[in-house]
Protein backbone atom coordinates (compact mmCIF):
# COMPACT_ATOMS: atom_id res chain seq x y z
CA UNK A 1 0.00 0.00 0.00
CA UNK A 2 1.34 3.47 -0.87
CA UNK A 3 0.78 5.82 2.02
CA UNK A 4 -0.27 9.44 1.80
CA UNK A 5 -0.15 12.02 4.58
CA UNK A 6 -3.87 11.41 5.12
CA UNK A 7 -3.56 7.63 5.32
CA UNK A 8 -0.51 7.98 7.58
CA UNK A 9 -2.78 9.92 9.94
CA UNK A 10 -5.52 7.33 9.43
CA UNK A 11 -3.13 4.51 10.36
CA UNK A 12 -2.14 6.35 13.53
CA UNK A 13 -5.76 6.94 14.56
CA UNK A 14 -6.58 3.28 14.01
CA UNK A 15 -3.49 2.16 15.92
CA UNK A 16 -4.51 4.14 19.03
CA UNK A 17 -8.10 2.90 18.90
CA UNK A 18 -9.88 5.85 17.32
CA UNK A 19 -12.28 3.71 15.27
CA UNK A 20 -14.66 6.64 14.69
CA UNK A 21 -13.72 10.23 13.93
CA UNK A 22 -16.09 13.18 13.87
CA UNK A 23 -16.18 15.64 11.02
CA UNK A 24 -17.78 18.64 9.37
CA UNK A 25 -16.86 19.10 5.71
CA UNK A 26 -15.19 22.20 4.31
CA UNK A 27 -13.26 22.80 1.11
CA UNK A 28 -9.94 22.79 2.97
CA UNK A 29 -10.50 19.25 4.38
CA UNK A 30 -12.38 17.33 1.64
CA UNK A 31 -9.33 15.51 0.23
CA UNK A 32 -8.24 14.64 3.76
CA UNK A 33 -11.71 13.30 4.54
CA UNK A 34 -11.43 11.10 1.45
CA UNK A 35 -8.13 9.70 2.73
CA UNK A 36 -9.68 8.84 6.10
CA UNK A 37 -12.93 7.60 4.55
CA UNK A 38 -11.10 5.09 2.44
CA UNK A 39 -9.03 3.68 5.26
CA UNK A 40 -10.14 0.26 6.43
CA UNK A 41 -11.36 0.18 10.01
CA UNK A 42 -12.20 3.88 10.34
CA UNK A 43 -15.75 5.27 10.40
CA UNK A 44 -16.49 8.90 9.65
CA UNK A 45 -19.34 10.40 11.74
CA UNK A 46 -20.79 13.75 10.71
CA UNK A 47 -21.92 16.51 13.05
CA UNK A 48 -24.20 19.49 12.58
CA UNK A 49 -21.53 22.05 13.39
CA UNK A 50 -17.93 22.24 14.57
CA UNK A 51 -18.76 23.19 18.17
CA UNK A 52 -20.80 19.99 18.46
CA UNK A 53 -18.10 18.11 16.53
CA UNK A 54 -15.46 19.05 19.08
CA UNK A 55 -17.78 18.11 21.95
CA UNK A 56 -18.67 14.82 20.25
CA UNK A 57 -14.98 13.99 20.07
CA UNK A 58 -14.60 14.99 23.73
CA UNK A 59 -17.42 12.60 24.63
CA UNK A 60 -15.85 9.83 22.56
CA UNK A 61 -12.58 10.34 24.43
CA UNK A 62 -14.48 9.88 27.72
CA UNK A 63 -15.51 6.44 26.44
CA UNK A 64 -12.42 5.37 24.50
CA UNK A 65 -9.55 7.34 25.99
CA UNK A 66 -8.76 9.37 22.85
CA UNK A 67 -10.67 10.92 19.91
CA UNK A 68 -10.35 12.94 16.70
CA UNK A 69 -12.32 15.74 15.10
CA UNK A 70 -11.81 16.95 11.52
CA UNK A 71 -12.82 20.49 10.62
CA UNK A 72 -12.14 23.11 7.97
CA UNK A 73 -9.83 26.08 8.38
CA UNK A 74 -10.87 29.30 10.12
CA UNK A 75 -14.64 29.14 10.40
CA UNK A 76 -14.59 25.48 11.40
CA UNK A 77 -11.56 25.30 13.65
CA UNK A 78 -12.42 28.48 15.56
CA UNK A 79 -15.88 27.14 16.29
CA UNK A 80 -14.26 23.94 17.56
CA UNK A 81 -11.95 25.81 19.94
CA UNK A 82 -14.63 25.79 22.62
CA UNK A 83 -14.80 22.01 22.74
CA UNK A 84 -11.02 21.77 22.53
CA UNK A 85 -10.52 24.19 25.41
CA UNK A 86 -13.09 22.11 27.27
CA UNK A 87 -11.12 18.95 26.54
CA UNK A 88 -8.03 20.70 27.89
CA UNK A 89 -9.87 21.70 31.05
CA UNK A 90 -11.27 18.19 31.49
CA UNK A 91 -7.98 16.37 30.70
CA UNK A 92 -9.16 14.57 27.56
CA UNK A 93 -6.85 13.82 24.61
CA UNK A 94 -8.81 15.02 21.57
CA UNK A 95 -6.86 15.42 18.33
CA UNK A 96 -8.24 18.39 16.42
CA UNK A 97 -7.31 18.12 12.74
CA UNK A 98 -7.96 21.13 10.53
CA UNK A 99 -7.76 21.37 6.76
CA UNK A 100 -5.63 24.33 5.74
CA UNK A 101 -4.76 26.55 2.77
CA UNK A 102 -2.71 25.17 -0.14
CA UNK A 103 0.97 25.09 0.86
CA UNK A 104 1.83 27.23 -2.17
CA UNK A 105 -0.20 30.07 -0.68
CA UNK A 106 1.92 30.24 2.46
CA UNK A 107 4.00 33.43 2.18
CA UNK A 108 2.37 34.29 -1.15
CA UNK A 109 0.88 37.58 -0.02
CA UNK A 110 -2.51 36.35 -1.18
CA UNK A 111 -5.73 36.79 0.79
CA UNK A 112 -7.77 33.57 1.17
CA UNK A 113 -11.36 32.75 2.14
CA UNK A 114 -12.10 31.50 5.66
CA UNK A 115 -9.21 33.63 6.97
CA UNK A 116 -9.38 36.98 8.73
CA UNK A 117 -8.45 38.72 5.49
CA UNK A 118 -4.74 39.07 6.19
CA UNK A 119 -1.98 37.46 4.15
CA UNK A 120 -0.62 35.76 7.28
CA UNK A 121 -2.69 32.67 8.10
CA UNK A 122 -0.97 31.94 11.43
CA UNK A 123 -3.84 33.27 13.54
CA UNK A 124 -5.31 29.79 13.89
CA UNK A 125 -2.11 28.07 15.00
CA UNK A 126 -1.51 30.84 17.51
CA UNK A 127 -5.03 30.47 18.89
CA UNK A 128 -4.59 26.73 19.27
CA UNK A 129 -1.34 26.81 21.23
CA UNK A 130 -2.76 27.85 24.65
CA UNK A 131 -5.56 25.25 24.52
CA UNK A 132 -3.53 22.27 23.38
CA UNK A 133 -0.41 20.46 24.58
CA UNK A 134 0.96 20.26 21.02
CA UNK A 135 0.11 22.28 17.88
CA UNK A 136 1.64 21.55 14.46
CA UNK A 137 1.15 22.76 10.86
CA UNK A 138 1.82 20.36 7.98
CA UNK A 139 2.76 22.02 4.69
CA UNK A 140 4.92 19.22 3.31
CA UNK A 141 4.85 15.41 3.30
CA UNK A 142 8.47 15.00 4.39
CA UNK A 143 7.92 16.32 7.93
CA UNK A 144 4.35 15.03 8.26
CA UNK A 145 5.20 11.76 10.10
CA UNK A 146 7.26 13.36 12.83
CA UNK A 147 4.69 16.14 13.36
CA UNK A 148 1.70 13.79 13.45
CA UNK A 149 3.48 11.41 15.82
CA UNK A 150 4.64 14.23 18.09
CA UNK A 151 1.13 15.66 18.38
CA UNK A 152 -0.54 12.32 19.07
CA UNK A 153 2.07 10.99 21.51
CA UNK A 154 2.10 14.27 23.45
CA UNK A 155 -1.69 14.28 23.72
CA UNK A 156 -1.64 10.72 25.08
CA UNK A 157 1.15 11.44 27.53
CA UNK A 158 -0.33 14.71 28.79
CA UNK A 159 -3.99 13.67 28.55
CA UNK A 160 -4.65 16.98 26.82
CA UNK A 161 -5.86 17.89 23.30
CA UNK A 162 -3.49 18.39 20.38
CA UNK A 163 -3.85 20.30 17.10
CA UNK A 164 -2.74 19.31 13.60
CA UNK A 165 -3.41 21.32 10.44
CA UNK A 166 -2.82 19.76 7.02
CA UNK A 167 -2.60 21.84 3.84
CA UNK A 168 -5.35 20.81 1.42
CA UNK A 169 -2.85 19.87 -1.32
CA UNK A 170 -0.71 17.76 1.03
CA UNK A 171 -3.42 15.42 2.39
CA UNK A 172 -3.00 13.04 -0.60
CA UNK A 173 0.75 13.57 -1.08
CA UNK A 174 2.89 10.37 -0.92
CA UNK A 175 4.27 9.73 2.57
CA UNK A 176 6.37 7.21 4.53
CA UNK A 177 4.75 4.08 5.95
CA UNK A 178 4.07 4.32 9.73
CA UNK A 179 5.67 1.96 12.22
CA UNK A 180 3.72 0.75 15.31
CA UNK A 181 2.02 3.01 17.87
CA UNK A 182 -0.16 1.93 20.82
CA UNK A 183 -2.52 3.72 23.20
CA UNK A 184 -0.19 3.21 26.14
CA UNK A 185 1.04 6.28 27.98
CA UNK A 186 4.79 6.54 28.56
CA UNK A 187 5.35 6.78 32.32
CA UNK A 188 6.95 10.05 33.23
CA UNK A 189 10.73 9.85 33.39
CA UNK A 190 10.45 8.67 36.99
CA UNK A 191 12.92 10.07 39.43
CA UNK A 192 13.49 7.19 41.83
CA UNK A 193 15.12 9.33 44.50
CA UNK A 194 12.20 11.73 44.53
CA UNK A 195 9.68 8.88 44.58
CA UNK A 196 11.51 7.28 47.53
CA UNK A 197 11.62 10.59 49.40
CA UNK A 198 7.88 11.08 48.84
CA UNK A 199 7.15 7.58 50.10
CA UNK A 200 9.37 7.94 53.18
CA UNK A 201 7.73 11.27 54.04
CA UNK A 202 4.27 9.76 53.58
CA UNK A 203 5.00 6.73 55.78
CA UNK A 204 6.43 9.00 58.51
CA UNK A 205 3.38 11.26 58.27
CA UNK A 206 0.98 8.34 58.55
CA UNK A 207 2.76 6.91 61.59
CA UNK A 208 0.45 7.24 64.59
CA UNK A 209 -2.42 8.64 62.56
CA UNK A 210 -5.31 6.22 62.95
CA UNK A 211 -8.17 8.07 61.25
CA UNK A 212 -7.13 8.37 57.57
CA UNK A 213 -9.60 9.61 54.95
CA UNK A 214 -9.24 9.50 51.17
CA UNK A 215 -10.88 12.10 48.94
CA UNK A 216 -10.97 11.26 45.23
CA UNK A 217 -10.59 14.13 42.74
CA UNK A 218 -11.61 14.60 39.12
CA UNK A 219 -8.18 14.03 37.55
CA UNK A 220 -7.99 10.47 38.90
CA UNK A 221 -9.37 8.94 35.67
CA UNK A 222 -6.99 10.94 33.45
CA UNK A 223 -4.15 9.77 35.72
CA UNK A 224 -5.40 6.21 35.14
CA UNK A 225 -5.17 5.67 38.89
CA UNK A 226 -8.69 4.48 39.74
CA UNK A 227 -7.66 0.89 40.59
CA UNK A 228 -4.60 1.95 42.64
CA UNK A 229 -6.91 4.26 44.63
CA UNK A 230 -9.17 1.32 45.52
CA UNK A 231 -6.13 -0.75 46.53
CA UNK A 232 -4.88 2.03 48.80
CA UNK A 233 -8.28 2.46 50.46
CA UNK A 234 -8.48 -1.28 51.12
CA UNK A 235 -4.93 -1.44 52.53
CA UNK A 236 -5.62 1.52 54.82
CA UNK A 237 -9.16 0.47 55.74
CA UNK A 238 -9.99 4.10 55.05
CA UNK A 239 -13.34 5.75 54.33
CA UNK A 240 -13.48 7.38 50.89
CA UNK A 241 -15.37 10.43 49.65
CA UNK A 242 -15.42 11.76 46.09
CA UNK A 243 -15.36 15.39 45.02
CA UNK A 244 -18.42 16.29 42.93
CA UNK A 245 -16.67 16.19 39.55
CA UNK A 246 -15.20 12.79 40.44
CA UNK A 247 -18.52 11.10 41.26
CA UNK A 248 -18.40 7.58 39.76
CA UNK A 249 -14.57 7.52 39.76
CA UNK A 250 -14.70 5.39 42.93
CA UNK A 251 -17.26 2.56 43.18
CA UNK A 252 -20.20 3.64 45.39
CA UNK A 253 -20.91 0.00 46.20
CA UNK A 254 -17.45 -0.33 47.81
CA UNK A 255 -17.63 -0.68 51.64
CA UNK A 256 -15.24 2.31 51.98
CA UNK A 257 -17.48 4.71 50.04
CA UNK A 258 -19.09 7.43 52.15
CA UNK A 259 -20.47 9.94 49.61
CA UNK A 260 -19.78 13.24 47.86
CA UNK A 261 -17.60 15.88 49.47
CA UNK A 262 -18.62 19.33 48.18
CA UNK A 263 -18.20 21.65 51.15
CA UNK A 264 -21.48 22.80 52.64
CA UNK A 265 -23.46 20.83 50.01
CA UNK A 266 -21.72 17.51 50.76
CA UNK A 267 -23.66 14.34 51.41
CA UNK A 268 -24.77 13.99 55.03
CA UNK A 269 -21.95 13.01 57.41
CA UNK A 270 -19.09 13.45 54.94
CA UNK A 271 -17.82 16.82 56.20
CA UNK A 272 -17.91 15.49 59.76
CA UNK A 273 -15.80 12.47 58.72
CA UNK A 274 -13.22 14.75 57.12
CA UNK A 275 -13.11 17.14 60.06
CA UNK A 276 -12.55 14.17 62.41
CA UNK A 277 -9.73 12.72 60.28
CA UNK A 278 -6.09 13.14 61.23
CA UNK A 279 -4.81 12.20 57.76
CA UNK A 280 -6.79 13.52 54.76
CA UNK A 281 -5.37 12.25 51.47
CA UNK A 282 -6.58 14.02 48.30
CA UNK A 283 -6.05 12.02 45.11
CA UNK A 284 -5.85 14.05 41.84
CA UNK A 285 -8.11 16.90 43.02
CA UNK A 286 -9.13 20.08 41.24
CA UNK A 287 -9.69 22.93 43.69
CA UNK A 288 -11.57 25.64 41.81
CA UNK A 289 -14.14 28.21 42.92
CA UNK A 290 -17.06 25.90 42.12
CA UNK A 291 -15.60 22.70 43.59
CA UNK A 292 -14.64 24.49 46.83
CA UNK A 293 -18.01 26.33 46.96
CA UNK A 294 -16.45 29.77 46.66
CA UNK A 295 -13.14 28.74 48.32
CA UNK A 296 -14.89 27.70 51.54
CA UNK A 297 -13.83 24.05 51.22
CA UNK A 298 -10.10 24.41 50.66
CA UNK A 299 -7.86 21.83 52.35
CA UNK A 300 -5.46 23.26 54.89
CA UNK A 301 -3.16 22.25 57.75
CA UNK A 302 -0.65 19.51 58.34
CA UNK A 303 -3.33 16.81 58.32
CA UNK A 304 -3.55 17.10 54.52
CA UNK A 305 -1.59 15.28 51.80
CA UNK A 306 -2.28 16.12 48.15
CA UNK A 307 -1.27 13.52 45.54
CA UNK A 308 -1.60 15.06 42.05
CA UNK A 309 -1.13 13.13 38.78
CA UNK A 310 2.55 14.04 38.76
CA UNK A 311 3.36 15.51 42.17
CA UNK A 312 2.89 14.89 45.91
CA UNK A 313 2.67 17.75 48.42
CA UNK A 314 2.97 17.10 52.15
CA UNK A 315 4.10 19.09 55.18
CA UNK A 316 5.16 22.13 53.15
CA UNK A 317 7.29 19.94 50.85
CA UNK A 318 6.60 18.94 47.24
CA UNK A 319 7.91 15.92 45.34
CA UNK A 320 7.68 15.32 41.58
CA UNK A 321 9.23 13.28 38.76
CA UNK A 322 6.96 10.25 39.05
CA UNK A 323 3.37 9.33 38.26
CA UNK A 324 0.46 8.99 40.66
CA UNK A 325 0.20 5.32 39.70
CA UNK A 326 3.83 4.69 40.68
CA UNK A 327 3.37 6.53 43.96
CA UNK A 328 0.12 4.79 44.94
CA UNK A 329 1.33 1.32 43.96
CA UNK A 330 4.53 1.74 45.96
CA UNK A 331 2.75 3.27 48.97
CA UNK A 332 0.15 0.49 49.09
CA UNK A 333 2.90 -2.11 48.84
CA UNK A 334 4.81 -0.61 51.76
CA UNK A 335 1.87 0.04 54.08
CA UNK A 336 0.93 -2.49 56.70
CA UNK A 337 -2.59 -3.84 56.28
CA UNK A 338 -4.99 -1.96 58.53
CA UNK A 339 -8.39 -3.30 59.57
CA UNK A 340 -11.02 -3.62 56.83
CA UNK A 341 -13.76 -0.98 56.96
CA UNK A 342 -17.43 -1.96 57.13
CA UNK A 343 -19.97 -0.52 54.72
CA UNK A 344 -22.10 2.21 56.30
CA UNK A 345 -25.48 1.05 57.51
CA UNK A 346 -26.98 4.52 56.93
CA UNK A 347 -29.80 4.54 54.33
CA UNK A 348 -29.26 6.26 51.00
CA UNK A 349 -29.54 10.05 51.69
CA UNK A 350 -31.89 10.61 48.71
CA UNK A 351 -34.90 8.35 49.07
CA UNK A 352 -38.09 10.35 48.50
CA UNK A 353 -41.50 8.75 48.59
CA UNK A 354 -43.22 8.63 45.18
CA UNK A 355 -45.66 11.49 44.58
CA UNK A 356 -49.31 10.73 43.73
CA UNK A 357 -49.34 9.63 40.07
CA UNK A 358 -51.41 12.56 38.81
CA UNK A 359 -49.78 15.26 40.93
CA UNK A 360 -47.72 17.85 39.01
CA UNK A 361 -44.23 16.51 38.36
CA UNK A 362 -41.64 17.56 40.94
CA UNK A 363 -37.84 17.66 40.81
CA UNK A 364 -37.65 14.99 43.50
CA UNK A 365 -40.06 12.68 41.66
CA UNK A 366 -38.21 13.14 38.37
CA UNK A 367 -34.88 12.35 40.05
CA UNK A 368 -36.39 9.41 41.92
CA UNK A 369 -37.51 7.90 38.62
CA UNK A 370 -34.13 8.56 36.99
CA UNK A 371 -32.54 6.66 39.89
CA UNK A 372 -34.51 3.66 38.69
CA UNK A 373 -32.67 3.82 35.34
CA UNK A 374 -29.21 3.58 36.85
CA UNK A 375 -27.71 0.17 36.16
CA UNK A 376 -24.11 -1.02 36.02
CA UNK A 377 -24.05 -0.44 32.26
CA UNK A 378 -25.55 3.05 32.42
CA UNK A 379 -23.60 6.14 31.39
CA UNK A 380 -25.33 9.28 32.70
CA UNK A 381 -24.41 12.76 31.46
CA UNK A 382 -25.40 15.61 33.77
CA UNK A 383 -25.33 19.09 32.23
CA UNK A 384 -24.38 22.32 33.93
CA UNK A 385 -27.43 23.41 35.91
CA UNK A 386 -29.57 21.88 38.62
CA UNK A 387 -28.78 18.62 36.79
CA UNK A 388 -25.40 18.67 38.54
CA UNK A 389 -27.12 18.69 41.93
CA UNK A 390 -29.72 16.13 40.93
CA UNK A 391 -26.95 13.82 39.72
CA UNK A 392 -25.18 14.16 43.08
CA UNK A 393 -28.30 12.76 44.76
CA UNK A 394 -28.20 9.51 42.77
CA UNK A 395 -26.62 6.30 44.06
CA UNK A 396 -24.56 4.65 41.35
CA UNK A 397 -24.35 0.87 40.90
CA UNK A 398 -20.87 -0.58 40.34
CA UNK A 399 -19.51 0.31 36.86
CA UNK A 400 -22.16 2.95 36.26
CA UNK A 401 -20.54 6.08 34.83
CA UNK A 402 -21.37 9.73 35.47
CA UNK A 403 -19.96 12.28 33.03
CA UNK A 404 -19.75 15.93 34.05
CA UNK A 405 -17.98 18.99 32.67
CA UNK A 406 -17.55 20.92 35.91
CA UNK A 407 -14.27 22.60 35.11
CA UNK A 408 -15.10 24.07 31.68
CA UNK A 409 -18.88 24.14 32.25
CA UNK A 410 -20.03 25.00 28.73
CA UNK A 411 -23.82 24.73 28.74
CA UNK A 412 -25.03 22.52 25.91
CA UNK A 413 -21.95 20.26 26.18
CA UNK A 414 -23.97 17.22 27.28
CA UNK A 415 -25.91 16.60 24.04
CA UNK A 416 -23.00 16.49 21.54
CA UNK A 417 -20.67 14.92 24.08
CA UNK A 418 -23.22 12.20 24.79
CA UNK A 419 -23.58 11.71 21.02
CA UNK A 420 -19.85 11.02 20.76
CA UNK A 421 -19.81 8.93 23.92
CA UNK A 422 -22.69 6.78 22.67
CA UNK A 423 -20.88 6.22 19.36
CA UNK A 424 -17.87 5.08 21.36
CA UNK A 425 -19.66 2.88 23.90
CA UNK A 426 -22.55 1.24 22.09
CA UNK A 427 -24.17 -1.46 24.19
CA UNK A 428 -24.31 0.73 27.30
CA UNK A 429 -27.46 2.57 28.38
CA UNK A 430 -27.07 6.29 27.70
CA UNK A 431 -29.03 8.84 29.74
CA UNK A 432 -28.74 12.65 29.71
CA UNK A 433 -30.08 15.17 32.21
CA UNK A 434 -30.07 18.56 30.50
CA UNK A 435 -31.83 21.85 31.28
CA UNK A 436 -33.90 23.85 28.80
CA UNK A 437 -31.35 26.67 28.75
CA UNK A 438 -28.39 24.43 27.96
CA UNK A 439 -30.26 22.40 25.39
CA UNK A 440 -30.91 25.47 23.25
CA UNK A 441 -27.19 25.82 22.45
CA UNK A 442 -26.54 22.43 20.85
CA UNK A 443 -29.91 20.78 20.20
CA UNK A 444 -29.02 19.89 16.59
CA UNK A 445 -26.98 16.87 17.64
CA UNK A 446 -30.16 15.06 18.66
CA UNK A 447 -30.80 14.83 14.90
CA UNK A 448 -27.44 13.06 14.52
CA UNK A 449 -28.49 10.62 17.25
CA UNK A 450 -31.54 9.86 15.07
CA UNK A 451 -29.31 9.47 12.00
CA UNK A 452 -27.06 7.00 13.83
CA UNK A 453 -30.02 5.27 15.53
CA UNK A 454 -28.64 5.81 19.04
CA UNK A 455 -31.20 4.96 21.76
CA UNK A 456 -30.18 7.80 24.08
CA UNK A 457 -32.73 8.79 26.75
CA UNK A 458 -32.79 12.57 27.19
CA UNK A 459 -34.44 14.14 30.25
CA UNK A 460 -35.06 17.69 29.10
CA UNK A 461 -35.74 19.62 32.29
CA UNK A 462 -38.02 22.47 31.33
CA UNK A 463 -38.07 24.79 34.33
CA UNK A 464 -38.50 27.87 32.17
CA UNK A 465 -35.09 29.43 32.43
CA UNK A 466 -31.56 29.48 33.75
CA UNK A 467 -32.34 28.25 37.26
CA UNK A 468 -28.69 27.77 38.25
CA UNK A 469 -28.04 31.38 37.31
CA UNK A 470 -31.13 32.49 39.23
CA UNK A 471 -29.65 30.75 42.28
CA UNK A 472 -26.49 32.82 41.85
CA UNK A 473 -28.03 36.15 40.80
CA UNK A 474 -31.46 36.71 39.25
CA UNK A 475 -32.49 39.08 36.50
CA UNK A 476 -34.44 39.22 33.23
CA UNK A 477 -31.46 37.73 31.42
CA UNK A 478 -32.22 34.35 33.04
CA UNK A 479 -35.56 34.03 31.27
CA UNK A 480 -35.54 32.25 27.91
CA UNK A 481 -37.88 31.73 24.96
CA UNK A 482 -39.77 28.49 25.60
CA UNK A 483 -39.65 25.77 22.93
CA UNK A 484 -41.81 22.70 22.34
CA UNK A 485 -38.78 20.52 23.06
CA UNK A 486 -40.66 17.23 22.66
CA UNK A 487 -42.11 18.54 19.40
CA UNK A 488 -38.59 19.08 18.06
CA UNK A 489 -38.30 15.36 17.54
CA UNK A 490 -40.86 15.55 14.72
CA UNK A 491 -38.75 18.29 13.15
CA UNK A 492 -35.54 16.29 13.48
CA UNK A 493 -37.17 13.06 12.30
CA UNK A 494 -38.04 14.36 8.82
CA UNK A 495 -38.31 11.11 6.80
CA UNK A 496 -36.73 9.03 9.61
CA UNK A 497 -38.99 7.94 12.42
CA UNK A 498 -36.56 6.89 15.08
CA UNK A 499 -36.74 9.92 17.35
CA UNK A 500 -39.46 10.01 19.99
CA UNK A 501 -40.57 13.18 21.80
CA UNK A 502 -42.75 12.90 24.91
CA UNK A 503 -44.15 15.32 27.51
CA UNK A 504 -44.16 14.49 31.23
CA UNK A 505 -46.17 16.80 33.49
CA UNK A 506 -46.99 14.21 36.20
CA UNK A 507 -45.21 11.27 37.82
CA UNK A 508 -47.46 8.83 36.01
CA UNK A 509 -46.71 10.46 32.65
CA UNK A 510 -42.99 10.31 33.38
CA UNK A 511 -43.21 6.65 34.35
CA UNK A 512 -45.02 5.87 31.09
CA UNK A 513 -42.55 7.93 29.07
CA UNK A 514 -39.58 6.09 30.57
CA UNK A 515 -41.15 2.76 29.66
CA UNK A 516 -41.57 3.94 26.06
CA UNK A 517 -38.02 5.27 26.02
CA UNK A 518 -36.63 1.92 27.15
CA UNK A 519 -38.59 0.22 24.38
CA UNK A 520 -37.30 2.65 21.72
CA UNK A 521 -34.12 0.88 20.65
CA UNK A 522 -33.95 2.56 17.24
CA UNK A 523 -33.28 6.09 18.26
CA UNK A 524 -33.26 8.80 20.95
CA UNK A 525 -36.22 9.58 23.19
CA UNK A 526 -36.54 13.10 24.53
CA UNK A 527 -38.76 13.35 27.60
CA UNK A 528 -39.68 16.98 28.30
CA UNK A 529 -40.13 17.20 32.09
CA UNK A 530 -42.20 20.23 33.11
CA UNK A 531 -41.02 21.60 36.46
CA UNK A 532 -41.92 24.71 38.37
CA UNK A 533 -39.07 27.22 38.13
CA UNK A 534 -38.86 27.39 41.93
CA UNK A 535 -38.63 23.62 42.27
CA UNK A 536 -34.87 23.09 42.41
CA UNK A 537 -32.58 21.29 44.81
CA UNK A 538 -31.78 22.89 48.17
CA UNK A 539 -28.11 22.16 47.48
CA UNK A 540 -28.26 24.35 44.35
CA UNK A 541 -29.76 27.19 46.38
CA UNK A 542 -27.15 26.87 49.15
CA UNK A 543 -24.30 26.57 46.64
CA UNK A 544 -25.60 29.48 44.57
CA UNK A 545 -25.61 31.79 47.60
CA UNK A 546 -21.98 30.99 48.37
CA UNK A 547 -20.86 31.40 44.75
CA UNK A 548 -22.75 34.68 44.52
CA UNK A 549 -20.94 35.97 47.59
CA UNK A 550 -17.58 34.91 46.19
CA UNK A 551 -18.27 36.54 42.82
CA UNK A 552 -19.34 39.70 44.60
CA UNK A 553 -16.15 40.22 46.67
CA UNK A 554 -15.22 43.89 46.68
CA UNK A 555 -11.98 44.81 44.90
CA UNK A 556 -9.12 44.89 47.42
CA UNK A 557 -7.63 47.98 45.83
CA UNK A 558 -10.35 50.54 45.06
Ligand SMILES: Cc1ncc(Cn2nnc(CCOP(=O)(O)OP(=O)(O)O)c2C)c(N)n1
Pocket residue numbers: 383384385386387409410411434435436437438439461463465466467468469
Ligand atom coordinates in the same frame (compact mmCIF):
# COMPACT_ATOMS: atom_id res chain seq x y z
C1 LIG B 1 -21.51 28.66 26.81
C2 LIG B 1 -22.04 29.12 28.14
N1 LIG B 1 -22.70 30.31 28.21
C3 LIG B 1 -23.20 30.75 29.40
C4 LIG B 1 -23.01 30.02 30.55
C5 LIG B 1 -23.55 30.50 31.87
N2 LIG B 1 -24.63 29.58 32.32
N3 LIG B 1 -24.42 28.55 33.13
N4 LIG B 1 -25.61 27.93 33.33
C6 LIG B 1 -26.55 28.60 32.64
C7 LIG B 1 -28.03 28.27 32.62
C8 LIG B 1 -28.32 26.81 32.53
O1 LIG B 1 -29.76 26.71 32.48
P1 LIG B 1 -30.43 25.31 32.28
O2 LIG B 1 -29.70 24.50 31.31
O3 LIG B 1 -31.85 25.55 31.98
O4 LIG B 1 -30.26 24.59 33.68
P2 LIG B 1 -31.16 24.70 35.01
O5 LIG B 1 -30.27 25.21 36.09
O6 LIG B 1 -31.63 23.31 35.28
O7 LIG B 1 -32.31 25.61 34.71
C9 LIG B 1 -25.94 29.64 31.98
C10 LIG B 1 -26.58 30.64 31.09
C11 LIG B 1 -22.28 28.79 30.45
N5 LIG B 1 -22.03 28.03 31.55
N6 LIG B 1 -21.84 28.35 29.23
Ligand SMILES: [Mg+2]
Pocket residue numbers: 385435436437461462463464465466467
Ligand atom coordinates in the same frame (compact mmCIF):
# COMPACT_ATOMS: atom_id res chain seq x y z
MG1 LIG C 1 -33.58 25.58 33.07
